[in-house]
Amino acid sequence: MIIDIDLEKCTSCGECDPVCPADIIHMEEQGGRQVPVLKHVEHCVTCFNCEIFCPVQCIDVHPIVRRRPLPW
């Protein structure tokens, strides 16, 4: 589950937004610059795409997945 973006390191490049297959990261205007904003994080599929493709490594995805009902 995506947990954190370090906005101080973020260069506003926007790479992380389109590569997310769950539509979690939205580039939005904040304080006069574009920043990645997280929405519906509970739908993150923990694919790490955002972290893999962030050129300055300022995204931290945690290896946690939401529990779903087990077969028994």
Place this chain on the structure above:
Amino acid sequence: MLEKIGRLIDTDVLVVGAGAGGLWAALSAKRHLPDGRVTLLDAHMVGRTGHTAFSNAWMVVVTPDDDLDACVRDIVEGNEWVAEQELIRDILSVSHFQLLELEKMGLVFPKENRRFIRRPTRGLKVTKVLKPDGGGLEYCWRLRKALEAEGVDLVERVFITDLARDDGGRVTGALGVDGRTGEFVIVRAGATVLATNSVTFRAGFVRDLTGTGTQLAYDAGAVLTNAEFGYLRPGTPKFYFEGITFAIQDGARFVNAQGEPFMERYEPDWADRADVQALSKAMVREKKAGRTPLYLDMSLIPEEERGQYLQSSVAWMDYFFRKLGDRARIDMFGKTEYYPLFQMTKLGIKTDAACRSSVPGLLAAGLAQASCASHFAGFHIGACNGTGWIAGRSAADDARRLGAPRVSEGNARSVEAETLAGWRDGDEKIDDELLRALQTLIFPYEVSVLKHESRLRRALAELDAIEERGARSRAAHVHGFVRLRETRCMVETARLMLEASLMRRESRMSHMREDYPDRDDEAWLNWILIEKENGGRRLWTEPIATPLVPPPASDVQPDR
């Protein structure tokens, strides 16, 4: 004027879904219709999404040195005959050409002495698989670059909600929304290929991603099949472990609560090396015998070999293990409970060997197409490659042959109105609630893994309430609307899965009936076909054609 209703895209061939099936369908359509317009559309970014991007991309390839007929037989027998034989042959026949094309795109397949390094795959006797460096992400990216170079138009972030049809019933394109802005989109197309994968019930990790194309095809009148089959695999909710095959080769075994290895009891020939479905079935039998919890005992793997299991050539899995740190080692080599997990349905669009559905103008590729009921490790991508190529070629022909497509304004307007109403004043949490209810109904092993008439009937009755609630619901925003549409598709798929499971009164591959435990070739060498009818549905059976690999009964020589 359609332009006034939404963003209008005109194309000769539309491909929906940019996984392996869709990427190849688009390339093939363009190669077969070089002067025509080909559009590849996805709800997300082409080259970075779909199950394909997150896979290892092991793929079945039959080279000129291999015995094609033996490989066809292998896959048909591995499928216990639930396979489109001619299509399987055609898929395998183009696989080597496609491998060479992928190499030309710059994808690297490891070689030794100038020969591809290939290896066997679980459950198949002679057919071999190989994989590219960089796995699915690199595979998808190279194909995307090739499509751009060859002039295929890419449309991203558009989620298709409906297929357009003309008065004669031909599919003439698709309608949908921009998943971010909510803009309504109309695509008018001579031929439409659905390559949207099959349906998952958000089984966890990247299998939370699902596809809705089978539902779109069904709503447009196409025939579906294989609803009673699913993809089962042993797994743990703690991490996604792709390396089970290698671990078993290195000495790992499944053991029960008493610490006894149990696979030999059920699979004397293969034991732990059996296919994932056979492993899953054996796990269920251990459960019935009261011998759970079950574990993957990795203690026999020597210390110096262990590190390799905590890394992966698939980027997301590698990050996962790295981030888990010591926890990964403790969980993997310690006592972590394993379960037979239902990953997704095998429901697909029934087509002919040219990948044409029963509806004119509509074709299918990838796992949205029902080529067979079990794909092993490597024939998922293998089948997607081949059906993509074949569907793209047929779509190019159809676009030429069927003439200019017509999308009626009235139809577009009513879909637009329904779509826009779908996220007005809705409920923020409705999708998650419905999904949870559906998973709670479907995931128990006594419903989706070991089936029985009484339990299937009970599940169907409970599904009614979920379906009713879903039909009444509206989302709070376009993101929720897309999720809700996906969930409704899952609910409808669950219904087809339960009904087809009731109908097939035997056990075959992943379809395991407690009340009909044996395979019955006499009565059940049949497809169960499904189509929409008068607000309900019609299920019927048709014999599986066996033009290349004779049915199993004919192997037995009659006693004269």
